[in-house]
Amino acid sequence: MAINIIDELVDNLTKLPGIGRKTAQRLSFFILSMSDTEAKRLAEAIINLKEKALFCSICFNITDKDPCHICSDNLRDRKTICVVEEPSNIVAIERTKIFKGLYHVLLGALSPSEGITPERLKIKELLSRVTEGEIQEVIIATNPNTKGELTASYLKDVLKAYNIKVSRIAYGLPIGSDIEFADEVTLSKSLEGRRAL
Numbered sequence: 001m002a003i004n005i006i007d008e009l010v011d012n013l014t015k016l017p018g019i020g021r022k023t024a025q026r027l028s029f030f031i032l033s034m035s036d037t038e039a040k041r042l043a044e045a046i047i048n049l050k051e052k053a054l055f056c057s058i059c060f061n062i063t064d065k066d067p068c069h070i071c072s073d074n075l076r077d078r079k080t081i082c083v084v085e086e087p088s089n090i091v092a093i094e095r096t097k098i099f100k101g102l103y104h105v106l107l108g109a110l111s112p113s114e115g116i117t118p119e120r121l122k123i124k125e126l127l128s129r130v131t132e133g134e135i136q137e138v139i140i141a142t143n144p145n146t147k148g149e150l151t152a153s154y155l156k157d158v159l160k161a162y163n164i165k166v167s168r169i170a171y172g173l174p175i176g177s178d179i180e181f182a183d184e185v186t187l188s189k190s191l192e193g194r195r196a197l
């Protein structure tokens, strides 16, 4: 029996987070209605991402060249590092256009119950960047939820040993939320209103 080619795409799309069967069907028929060029571009973008994406060896952002475009941009303020949990958080903060410093992605947040200890995150790498000297301020922009707060308080403690300013983004963000989904105005305000730890 021939595989139903629509079902094949639907099955694959339902593996994506937040995509139920109904949405997957709608997307599949939409893709079918796209021009050949558009549909190919979409398929190629997925292949490219898997083939070329790597972590920046400095900040652990997702990039196709190492160091990433942010770490290698000499116009950025190299004295400030904004610490986030995931590469997608960088996209959210960059959209606000108010932060001109560098980033550091932890690739997760502390969660002792799930075995996520400090050694599992890119904390050692953050400390070695701070040790190198140029950094004057670390802004902790982990999510305003239990894991994010735990991570922020751990970072505050370990960063005490260094002669730098440590700040936390303000609580304009709803508690328990994810900065990835914050709107630009809220995120801008929470960065501007950051408080020293």
Ligand SMILES: [Zn+2]
Binding pocket: 056, 057, 058, 059, 060, 061, 067, 068, 069, 070, 071, 072
């Ligand atoms: Zn980088």
